[in-house]
Structure formats: C-alpha cells, structure tokens
Amino acid sequence: MANISLRSFIDIIDQQGLLQRVQRSVDRAWEPATLAKWVFQGLPDDKRFGLLFEKVAGSKFRFATGLIGASTASYAAAMGVKPNEINQKWVDALLKPIPPVTVTKAPCQENVLVGAEVKLSDLPIPTWTPGKDVAPYITNPVITKNADTGIQNVGVYRTQVLDEQRIVINLNPAGQGTRNSRTYTDKGKPAPIAWVIGGDPAMLLAATAKLPYGVNEAEAAGGLAGEPIPFVKAKTIDLMVPANAEFIIEGEIEPGVSLPEGPFGEFAGYMGGVAPRPVARITAITHRNEAIYYGFTSQMPPSESTIMQSLTNAGVILKQLRYDLGEYTVTDAWIDLNYGGAMGHAIIAMDPRDAAHSKRVGVLLATMTSLKRVTVVDSDVDIRDPEHMDWALNARFDPGNDLVVLHGEGQFAHMDSSVRTVNGRPAPASKIVIDATKKMDTGPFSLPDKAYMDKGLALWKELGLPELDPPKRALYRIAQS
Ligand SMILES: Cc1cc2nc3c(=O)[nH]c(=O)nc-3n(C[C@H](O)[C@H](O)[C@H](O)COP(=O)(O)O)c2cc1C
Numbered sequence: 001m002a003n004i005s006l007r008s009f010i011d012i013i014d015q016q017g018l019l020q021r022v023q024r025s026v027d028r029a030w031e032p033a034t035l036a037k038w039v040f041q042g043l044p045d046d047k048r049f050g051l052l053f054e055k056v057a058g059s060k061f062r063f064a065t066g067l068i069g070a071s072t073a074s075y076a077a078a079m080g081v082k083p084n085e086i087n088q089k090w091v092d093a094l095l096k097p098i099p100p101v102t103v104t105k106a107p108c109q110e111n112v113l114v115g116a117e118v119k120l121s122d123l124p125i126p127t128w129t130p131g132k133d134v135a136p137y138i139t140n141p142v143i144t145k146n147a148d149t150g151i152q153n154v155g156v157y158r159t160q161v162l163d164e165q166r167i168v169i170n171l172n173p174a175g176q177g178t179r180n181s182r183t184y185t186d187k188g189k190p191a192p193i194a195w196v197i198g199g200d201p202a203m204l205l206a207a208t209a210k211l212p213y214g215v216n217e218a219e220a221a222g223g224l225a226g227e228p229i230p231f232v233k234a235k236t237i238d239l240m241v242p243a244n245a246e247f248i249i250e251g252e253i254e255p256g257v258s259l260p261e262g263p264f265g266e267f268a269g270y271m272g273g274v275a276p277r278p279v280a281r282i283t284a285i286t287h288r289n290e291a292i293y294y295g296f297t298s299q300m301p302p303s304e305s306t307i308m309q310s311l312t313n314a315g316v317i318l319k320q321l322r323y324d325l326g327e328y329t330v331t332d333a334w335i336d337l338n339y340g341g342a343m344g345h346a347i348i349a350m351d352p353r354d355a356a357h358s359k360r361v362g363v364l365l366a367t368m369t370s371l372k373r374v375t376v377v378d379s380d381v382d383i384r385d386p387e388h389m390d391w392a393l394n395a396r397f398d399p400g401n402d403l404v405v406l407h408g409e410g411q412f413a414h415m416d417s418s419v420r421t422v423n424g425r426p427a428p429a430s431k432i433v434i435d436a437t438k439k440m441d442t443g444p445f446s447l448p449d450k451a452y453m454d455k456g457l458a459l460w461k462e463l464g465l466p467e468l469d470p471p472k473r474a475l476y477r478i479a480q481s
Helices: 006-015 031-042 072-079 083-095 176-185 201-206 217-225 304-324 357-368 386-396 450-462 472-479
Strands: 019-022 050-053 062-065 111-114 141-145 152-156 159-161 166-169 191-197 230-233 240-242 247-261 275-287 292-294 330-335 345-350 373-378 403-410 429-436
Touching (some): 006 019, 006 292, 031 050, 072 201, 072 304, 083 217, 083 304, 141 176, 152 176, 152 217, 166 247, 176 247, 176 275, 191 240, 201 217, 201 304, 304 357, 345 357, 357 373, 357 403, 357 429, 373 386, 386 429, 386 472, 450 472
Parallel strands (some): 019 050, 345 373, 373 429
Antiparallel strands (some): 050 062, 111 275, 141 191, 191 247, 230 240, 330 345
C-alpha cells in the first residue's frame, strides 16, 4: 500500500466495518481502556474492531486504540493486503527497504508547543489498567539515535507520565533504545528521544519489528509502503521524526537520573513490578490540526500489542530464516497471537532436507530469538489451524525422540509465573523445540483418491447439500490423496 495517513486508514477500516466510533465524552482515567479490554477479552479475532473516541473530557483531541492491532483483518488492512499475504508483504519489505526522505514542512508540526505551553495533560493519554496502573502511560513508537553512527532506531517502549513535562520510560536495559541513549548519557550528555503518536500505518507496523541493531525500522516502513516515509527535523532536539505523525513528543533523557517505573499492566497478563528507569524532560509537543491521539492497547493478551508483535515478527523470522540464514526450505512462519509477540510460541513449516534438518532449524530459531516454544511441521500442515497442528503432533511427533529442551537458554519476563528466582532475581529458564515433521514415509492418506474426492464434490453440489467451504487442511490432504 502506498504511504497513507492515519486519517485515510481510519476511513478504510470504517468502510470495512473494522471501526466503532464513540460520540459521547469519555473519561480517559478508565472508559477508553476498559472498553478496549472488552473488545479483546470479549470478542474473537474476526469480530474485533478499533475504537475512535470523538470526545475526551478535559482534552480537545480525539483518542483511538486498536486501529491496526484489533485483529488480523485490521493489521492486513494497514498493510494493504489480504490476511494470508501478511508474511509475504513483510518478506518483500525487508528484502527491499526504502530509506526515509527528508522534508522541511510537515503536518506533524502544524502546531508547536514549547516551554510553559508543554502540558502532557492536554493530550488524552489514558490509564490502561484502571485501578492498578500507577499513572497514565504513553504506549507508542519511540525514536532514539546512536550519537556515533547517527543511525536512528524505532521501538515501542511504554512511558509513564510523571507530571506535565517529565516522564519515566521503560527502556529495557537489553533493548536498542537503551543502547542508543547510552551513546549520549554515558558521556554525560542528554539523549534525544521522541514519541510518535499516530501517522503512517507502515511506520507504526515497523516499530514492532525486532530488527538487528543498526537497522532503522523507518527503512522497513518504506519497504512496506513502497515509497520513502517522509521525515522532518524535530523542533527542539537533534532527531528526524515522521512528518505525518499526529503528534510528536520531543524530549531529552537526563544523564544519570532514574526513577521507579510501574506498576503497569503487562503483555503477559499480569501486573509488572517496579524498577528504576531513565527519566526524560519533554522539550516540545508538536501536532497536526485536529490531531487524533492513537495509543496501542497492551496488558492482558490477546491485545493490540501481542497481535502486532506476533504478526510482524512472524514475517521477520521468515525472512531471516530464508534469506539471511539460507534456510530456504522454510515455507511459512506463525507466532501465536496470545502472548508477547516474539516471546511466545512460533510454528514454522518447512520441507526438511534430511532427518535432522527440522530439529536444527527449530533449535536455531529458538536460540536466536526470545521465543519460548518452537514447533516445526512439514509444509503440508496449515500452521494457523489448531486442529491440523494437533493432528501433526499426534501423527508425526514422538516426545522421546523429537523434543529438544534448551536448558538455561530462556530469559523470561519476570511476570511469567513459571520463572524461578535465585537471590531474588529471575533464574535462567528453558525453551522447547518440538519437531513434528514426518520421520518416515507413512504412505498415502486414508482418503479416497483425489479424482474421487473431486467427483464427490461435484455430486455434493448436484444433490444441493449445504454449501461447503473446505478448510486448508482438507485441501492439503486431498491434494496428496
Ligand atoms: C504496546 C507495546 C508496548 C511495549 N512496551 C515495551 C517496553 O516497555 N519495553 C520494551 O523493551 N519493549 C516493549 N515493547 C516491545 C518492543 O517494542 C519490541 O520488542 C521492539 O521490537 C523493540 O525495539 P528494539 O528491538 O529496536 O529495541 C512494547 C511493544 C508494544 C506493541
């Protein structure tokens, strides 16, 4: 899809029945987030929608959540593809990244607030886990930069509002945002940082991609959009920011300063703890006219966070396995939508070259990612179909021979309740690789020959039996019968 604004994307999902608008004024302290929780907890993937709140008490701006990540359908709409084309779109975008283009005039800077005009409470930043979160949180893409290379990074890091002009940001010590900001703060200098609220859907999708350090996600976003994403120089800091964002919050991380962050409702389904994290001072808020504040819903999965991270990183691992690591017999990848993106369960489909190949690829994937479980099946299994997966586990998996436990390889989130602690700190955990590919030729499937099945289908229609929409697993099996 060519680069489109958040506003045209809202029109697209509205037309597709993937959006609900709320006209009456809402209380940002609980109403938007609680309704979003009902969307994710109360509805299956194919019935969910994004929410656009036209009026938020105490703010002149509209508020939206779940626009991209309510469901597989809305995620696909953000890419301009059908749901079954998501992985291929990611692979193509990562193979042909397009660097951003610099512009000098930007919609995101139609209004520029600096000094005493900077008031975070003017923005409809919600409380995401009412009754439990310590404060309102910004849950949006964050831009940082390496001072030495000049290369920027985009990742989503939740950010707690402290007061009108200060925030504490959950920069994970192992993450790329931390690595970048330390290139400034280790030298005693403030590190530039910007939060991107809304804007090009491609940019928002790319923010959730786990790409190698030194790769600017904005290039992957250009690859997704098929054209460069326009970036403009920020007003008060030395960073380039997406020109079409609805809001940009500009700030500086203060060297040597940290404050307790949390509690906040976490992606794994529990409340996260409190830990010291870097503090930033907000130097400017810039925004479009009539701006829409779009925050990602996280907390109890499935959530917008898990759906976006899972669908994005399935495409990323497929590209990495096939093109960066030469495992071209891998045909498909899927990460379950119900846990923290690249931390949960991945299934890959492949055509193993030899008896140990599938196990090797499974171990490779488990080792190079934060995934806890990797299941490998043959490419004649529909990896998105739990019924077909269960059949493969029964028909092609011998626990004694086909299970690999990687002891001490896992570093799970502290809110994973299987985590043991040593001296109050999470102990290294384990991962599993399940190789559910065929180990021997088991002969033909126990279905009539394909010619009979085809004739049977014609007979079905002739008899006027109820309409049939055969699942992929049936088609795969019949094709081999
Ligand atoms: C809504 C949301 C909130 C997130 N919060 C955090 C966070 O606070 N800290 C973190 O390290 N990752 C968080 N993530 C995951 C990262 O955005 C993701 O792993 C990303 O790839 C990190 O970028 P990086 O690899 O460039 O550091 C969040 C993701 C989403 C969608």
